[in-house]
Amino acid sequence: MATPIANRVCVVGGTHGNEITGVNLLAHWQAQRLVEQFESLDLKFLLANPRAVKDNKRYIDVDLNRCFRLQDLNNPNLPGYERSRACEINKLLGPKGRAKTDFIIDLHTSTANMRTNIVLIKHDAFHLQLAAHLQRVLPDVVVTSEAELMPDHHFLCSIAERGLVIEVGPVAQGALDFRVLKATQDATLACLDFYQRWIRGETFACEGELEVMSYFDKVYFPRDDRGHMTACIAPELLYQDYAPINPGDPLFVDFAGKPMAYEGEPAHLAFINEAAYYDQGIAACLCRPKKLPLTPLESPWQKQ
Numbered sequence: 001m002a003t004p005i006a007n008r009v010c011v012v013g014g015t016h017g018n019e020i021t022g023v024n025l026l027a028h029w030q031a032q033r034l035v036e037q038f039e040s041l042d043l044k045f046l047l048a049n050p051r052a053v054k055d056n057k058r059y060i061d062v063d064l065n066r067c068f069r070l071q072d073l074n075n076p077n078l079p080g081y082e083r084s085r086a087c088e089i090n091k092l093l094g095p096k097g098r099a100k101t102d103f104i105i106d107l108h109t110s111t112a113n114m115r116t117n118i119v120l121i122k123h124d125a126f127h128l129q130l131a132a133h134l135q136r137v138l139p140d141v142v143v144t145s146e147a148e149l150m151p152d153h154h155f156l157c158s159i160a161e162r163g164l165v166i167e168v169g170p171v172a173q174g175a176l177d178f179r180v181l182k183a184t185q186d187a188t189l190a191c192l193d194f195y196q197r198w199i200r201g202e203t204f205a206c207e208g209e210l211e212v213m214s215y216f217d218k219v220y221f222p223r224d225d226r227g228h229m230t231a232c233i234a235p236e237l238l239y240q241d242y243a244p245i246n247p248g249d250p251l252f253v254d255f256a257g258k259p260m261a262y263e264g265e266p267a268h269l270a271f272i273n274e275a276a277y278y279d280q281g282i283a284a285c286l287c288r289p290k291k292l293p294l295t296p297l298e299s300p301w302q303k304q
């Protein structure tokens with residue numbers, strides 16, 4: 001077989017410094033020589049935000065996983081550690097638009113019960129067939145989509161032509177939970193296996209439709225005139241991610257115990273009570289299921 005094309009893959013961890021599942025898995029896979037299990041891949045690992053990992057914080061100055069829009073990567077004057085780190089990563093793996101990396105897998109965790117959440121930022125045959133394949137071979141996979149939210153995406157994984165986020169929860173920030181670690185490892189290995197089989201010439205042709213949860217809005221914690229929070233998420237909603245919510249359903253409970261109803265349109269909730277979003281006041285994200293038609297993914301060899 002000739003030299004495989006499009007075989008440069010990078011698995012990224014520690015994009016958020018307090019999501020340590022990926023950080024520990026990278027070290028584990030390097031110690032275990034995982035690269036030797038994927039002979040057709042040029043497989044690399046990257047610790048994305050080492051300073052935030054060291055400080056056990058999500059970020060130092062700004063959220064690194066919001067720094068990868070082309071217009072920001074091309075602006076050297078933006079302040080903050082993560083802005084310069086994003087430019088370094090773009091040099092290492094990119095540059096975005098003509099990247100020397102073909103596929104990026106970025107590992108995250110959530111404090112919400114997001115299960116094995118496969119986050120798509122593109123809806124082409126490659127990404128949809130990969131997500132459908134993961135749903136078939138792994139338990140507990142939910143596919144969510146950020147693809148419609150922005151044309152020039154700000155995620156790290158947008159540097160390469162192909163990329164996704166694997167975000168598993170629930171696990172506390174800065175902590176490990178074997179169930180979350182195993183689900184993250186299984187999903188990553190399944191992605192690498194799919195990718196290696198694809199560049200070796202396999203066609204993937206799951207048929208029908210793929211259901212993805214598509215985000216369209218957020219709900220914010222209630223606050224008083226001075227900006228202080230006045231309510232918590234209703235206890236019955238905790239860890240009920242992806243469940244439907246309808247107008248009149250309890251959403252919050254104030255500090256005296258009085259329930260407060262949801263007033264928006266019928267939706268599903270995700271990232272319920274996500275600790276990483278408290279700094280923005282976000283209580284949960286709103287999404288709705290959407291069915292995307294699956295088309296076969298031809299082998300990359302057929303395109304040459």
Ligand SMILES: [Zn+2]
Pocket residue numbers: 015016019107108109
């Ligand atoms: Zn994260």
